[in-house]
Amino acid sequence: MTVQLLRVSSSENGTFGALYVPGIDSPLFTVELPWKDNREDVSCIPLGTYQCERTWSPRLKKKLYLVRDVPDRSGIRFHVANWPSELLGCIAPGKKIVHWPKQGWGVSNSTSALGELTAALAGRPFTLDIQAWRPIV
Secondary structure, three states: OEEEEEEEEEEOOEEEEEEEOOOOOOOEEEEEOOOOOOOOOOOOOOOEEEEEEEEEEOOOOEEEEEEOOOOOOOOEEEOOOOOHHHOOOOEEEEOEEEEEOOOEEEEEOHHHHHHHHHHHHOOOOEEEEEEEOOOOO
16 A cells, blocks of 8 residues: 655744545645754755554554665654654644644644544555655646
8 A cells, every 4th residue: 555645835833734544535635844954953854755654653652664775874764743843854644734823833633633643554564655746847
């Protein structure tokens, strides 16, 4: 099974994308840290194809999807977060990309989006294909 993450925006405010998951009719949306040369804990991960599996997260004390074999990185997971400041290089799903006056850009309803993602994947491993959006001209 392949899940596609199509990144639509990346700036100092964060990296945002649309997540297309088999079995979910509408895309989920994602928030990540800005691109900072793949530096651990401060950057989103590079574009590419990664294998993901559900494993125990010692830090978050629950089973979450782990993104494997990210160059020079480890412990990258899909987990609940609404703003880039709540992440250390991981990916947080949400229902919408939103802007709050005090917090800035993020995603809404991350808990329900992660629940939807987890239910659709049903514990199965998957391939994550991360690409950058390119307009058609």
